[in-house]
Amino acid sequence: MLEISPKTNLLEQKNYRYALQDVAEPNLYRDVYPYTDVPRVAFNHRRVPMGMPEDIWITDTSFRDGQQSVEPYTVKQIVDLYKLMSRLGGPYGIIRQTEFFVYSKKDREALAKCQDLGLKFPEITTWIRASREDFKLVRDLGVRETGILVSCSDYHIFKKMQMTRKQCMEYYLKTVADAFEAGVMPRCHLEDITRADFYGFVVPFVNELMKMSQDAGIPVRIRACDTMGYGVPYSEVAIPRSVPGIIYGLQHYSDVPSEMLEWHGHNDFGKAVANAATAWLYGACGVNCSLLGIGERTGNIPLEEMVFEYASLRGSLDGMDPTVITEIADYFTREIGYKIPPMTPFVGRNFNVTRAGIHADGLMKDEEIYNIFDTDKILNRPASVMIGKSSGLAGIAYWINGNYGLTGDAAVGKHDALVANLKEWIDKEYEDGRQTSLSTAELEEKIEELSGGKLRRL
Numbered sequence: 001m002l003e004i005s006p007k008t009n010l011l012e013q014k015n016y017r018y019a020l021q022d023v024a025e026p027n028l029y030r031d032v033y034p035y036t037d038v039p040r041v042a043f044n045h046r047r048v049p050m051g052m053p054e055d056i057w058i059t060d061t062s063f064r065d066g067q068q069s070v071e072p073y074t075v076k077q078i079v080d081l082y083k084l085m086s087r088l089g090g091p092y093g094i095i096r097q098t099e100f101f102v103y104s105k106k107d108r109e110a111l112a113k114c115q116d117l118g119l120k121f122p123e124i125t126t127w128i129r130a131s132r133e134d135f136k137l138v139r140d141l142g143v144r145e146t147g148i149l150v151s152c153s154d155y156h157i158f159k160k161m162q163m164t165r166k167q168c169m170e171y172y173l174k175t176v177a178d179a180f181e182a183g184v185m186p187r188c189h190l191e192d193i194t195r196a197d198f199y200g201f202v203v204p205f206v207n208e209l210m211k212m213s214q215d216a217g218i219p220v221r222i223r224a225c226d227t228m229g230y231g232v233p234y235s236e237v238a239i240p241r242s243v244p245g246i247i248y249g250l251q252h253y254s255d256v257p258s259e260m261l262e263w264h265g266h267n268d269f270g271k272a273v274a275n276a277a278t279a280w281l282y283g284a285c286g287v288n289c290s291l292l293g294i295g296e297r298t299g300n301i302p303l304e305e306m307v308f309e310y311a312s313l314r315g316s317l318d319g320m321d322p323t324v325i326t327e328i329a330d331y332f333t334r335e336i337g338y339k340i341p342p343m344t345p346f347v348g349r350n351f352n353v354t355r356a357g358i359h360a361d362g363l364m365k366d367e368e369i370y371n372i373f374d375t376d377k378i379l380n381r382p383a384s385v386m387i388g389k390s391s392g393l394a395g396i397a398y399w400i401n402g403n404y405g406l407t408g409d410a411a412v413g414k415h416d417a418l419v420a421n422l423k424e425w426i427d428k429e430y431e432d433g434r435q436t437s438l439s440t441a442e443l444e445e446k447i448e449e450l451s452g453g454k455l456r457r458l
Helices: 075-089 105-116 132-140 154-160 165-181 198-216 243-252 272-281 303-314 323-336 357-365 375-379 393-404 417-431 440-450
Strands: 002-004 011-013 057-060 095-100 123-128 145-149 185-190 221-226 261-265 286-289
Touching: 057 303, 075 095, 075 105, 075 323, 095 105, 105 123, 123 132, 132 145, 132 165, 145 165, 154 165, 165 185, 165 198, 185 198, 198 243, 221 243, 243 261, 243 272, 261 272, 272 286, 272 303, 286 303, 303 323, 323 375, 393 417, 393 440, 417 440
Parallel strands: 057 095, 057 286, 095 123, 123 145, 145 185, 185 221, 221 261, 261 286
Antiparallel strands: 002 011
């Protein structure tokens, strides 16, 4: 049968109808995932077309997936971070949604206080267990949409849930029916999709979800979850690891519209950001992230990094305020006590700090030589240098002012006694044979000593 595709506006064959394959033994893709060896990337040389949606956006899981990896946030911290996130996302809601737990009194208090702020974005959603009682709880809280875990790989179906594929699908569909009955829009989290039998379970299951959604008159959102970070962004890679293939397949074999399609990834193999950007490029409107990438194991997709991916792909920040990223990083450091690795892009202390002496010299002459962009303007983070053997009085003063945020009358000049004493100590270090740059911690310790505690370690 030929039909006009709403995605491409071309006549396309629609005679594929994938049925559930209720196998007796789980398909664990041992050729791809041998477990006792490094997972393999298999190619089939099949290409799918790029098809970025007209609108793309970011969603957040800091208060759900992210919060499972750190000491739980207080109600005040959740409210403060929610407000910062809203400012970062801007008036057009590029940061579209954020999800909350609802089980404890503290969870519900934080959700209610965020609702009371009356902010349009990010929309507050929830994540719950698949039970009728939980759906009613969400509805009573005035939340329109909730996430539901629907694990889709045989690792989960056979090994964790101890079910067959048919039993699992029936259980999931009954759960979604309960959501529709409660008048709640379900967001189905297809956990472990990069190890799932895509055509034998995922596509037939999502086809049933889309039918139920149409019958109920309530949309259903599909979140493709790369739970273990196995996804790869390369073209011509075979399912189940192909991010382009997964997004294309959900659209073309299950008719999931772009605005109902979302990618959730982890960073186990260092591909979280690349995979998320690829999901956008191939047709998913949403990518699900967490602040600073905080999440299980190596973390989720860092939200702040996707802000810059968005701007790179769209050519505009579209109202987002990236200077808030620096405020968020400072809040995590000072108010929550979270230690951000210093080399972390955009938020780490050293992300725009030049270490090599020759680089520092170039940076002081024209920062564009060694700075990725105007970090002072875009992130409210001036470029900085790392003190070394060739640092003069001016360079040392520049570093002190930048590191401690000293401006105006509080700033030190190159003739300040602190600067002269610090240079004398630095020169002695190198006279005694030192070859490497001085670390921030070393400098701060010495500055605290030389300033009599006036300037303390950050």
